[in-house]
C-alpha cells in the first residue's frame with residue numbers, strides 16, 4: 001500500500017483522541033466522502049536520523065507491510081496510510097467495544113465458557129499471524145479489543161502491531177521489548193525469539209481471564225522478571241478452586257520455559273479444554 005502524500009485532513013474529519021501510548025496517538029476519524037467512522041493512528045516520525053524524538057519511518061513501513069498481510073476477522077483491518085511532513089497516519093477499522101482488560105476488570109472474572117469463546121478467536125487470529133511467520137510480541141489484554149462489548153458474543157480484535165516482526169527463513173531475532181508480566185523467559189535471557197513467544201503471553205492472558213490475577217506479577221518489574229525466570233507461578237486455591245483441571249492443564253502447557261515445548265496456536269485449538277471431545281469423537 002503506497003503512502004498517500006495528501007493531507008489526511010483533506011479526506012477525514014479528525015475527531016477525539018481515543019488513546020495514546022508508545023505507538024503514538026489514536027483518534028476517531030470520519031471519512032468525509034462516506035460518513036464512515038475509522039480510527040487514525042497518528043505517528044510522529046523522526047525529522048533526522050540523529051533525532052531521539054519520533055519513530056523511525058522504516059519501522060512504520062514495516063508495521064504497514066505486516067498489517068497488509070494480516071486480513072483476518074480477529075485482527076484490526078488497515079484501510080489507508082498517509083504521510084505528510086514528519087507525520088504518518090494509519091487509518092484502521094474503529095473498534096468501539098473497549099479493551100478486553102476493561103471487560104475483565106468490570107467482572108470479578110469471566111466464566112470458563114466466556115474465556116474459551118474469547119480464546120478461540122484470539123487463537124484463530126494468532127494462528128493466522130503465525131502461519132505467515134509473523135509474531136505480535138506484545139500480546140496483553142490491553143491489546144485485545146472488543147468490537148461490541150454488549151454483544152452476546154463479543155468479537156475480539158488484535159491491535160498494536162508496533163512491536164510485531166515477520167521472520168525470514170532461518171533468521172535469528174532478539175528483542176528486549178514487551179510488557180514485563182506477559183514476557184517469556186527467552187526475552188529476559190535475550191535468547192532468540194519465535195512465534196512461541198506469543199504463546200507464553202496467551203498462557204498469561206488465560207490465567208488472568210480465569211482468575212483476575214497475574215501469574216508472575218510482583219511489586220516491582222525486577223521481581224516480576226525474577227518470578228518468570230524461576231518459573232514461579234501457582235494456582236492459588238482461593239481463586240482456582242472452581243477452575244477445571246483441563247483449564248489449568250491448558251495454562252501449564254503454555255507457561256513452559258522451553259519455547260519448543262510450548263503448545264502452538266493450532267495445538268491450543270484442539271486442546272481438550274478448548275475443543276472437548278464429542279460422543280462421536282469418543283466413539284472413533
Ligand SMILES: COc1cc(-c2ccc3ncc(-c4cccc([C@@H](O)NCCN(C)C)c4)n3n2)ccc1O
Nearest residue numbers: 018019020021023026039041094095142159160161
Ligand atoms: C494501527 O495501530 C494501532 C491501532 C490501535 C487502535 C485501532 C483501532 C481502534 N479503535 C479504537 C481504539 C482505541 C480506543 C481506546 C483506546 C485505545 C488505545 O489507546 N488503548 C489500547 C491499546 N493500548 C493499550 C496500546 C485504542 N483503537 N486503537 C491501537 C494501537 C495501535 O498501535
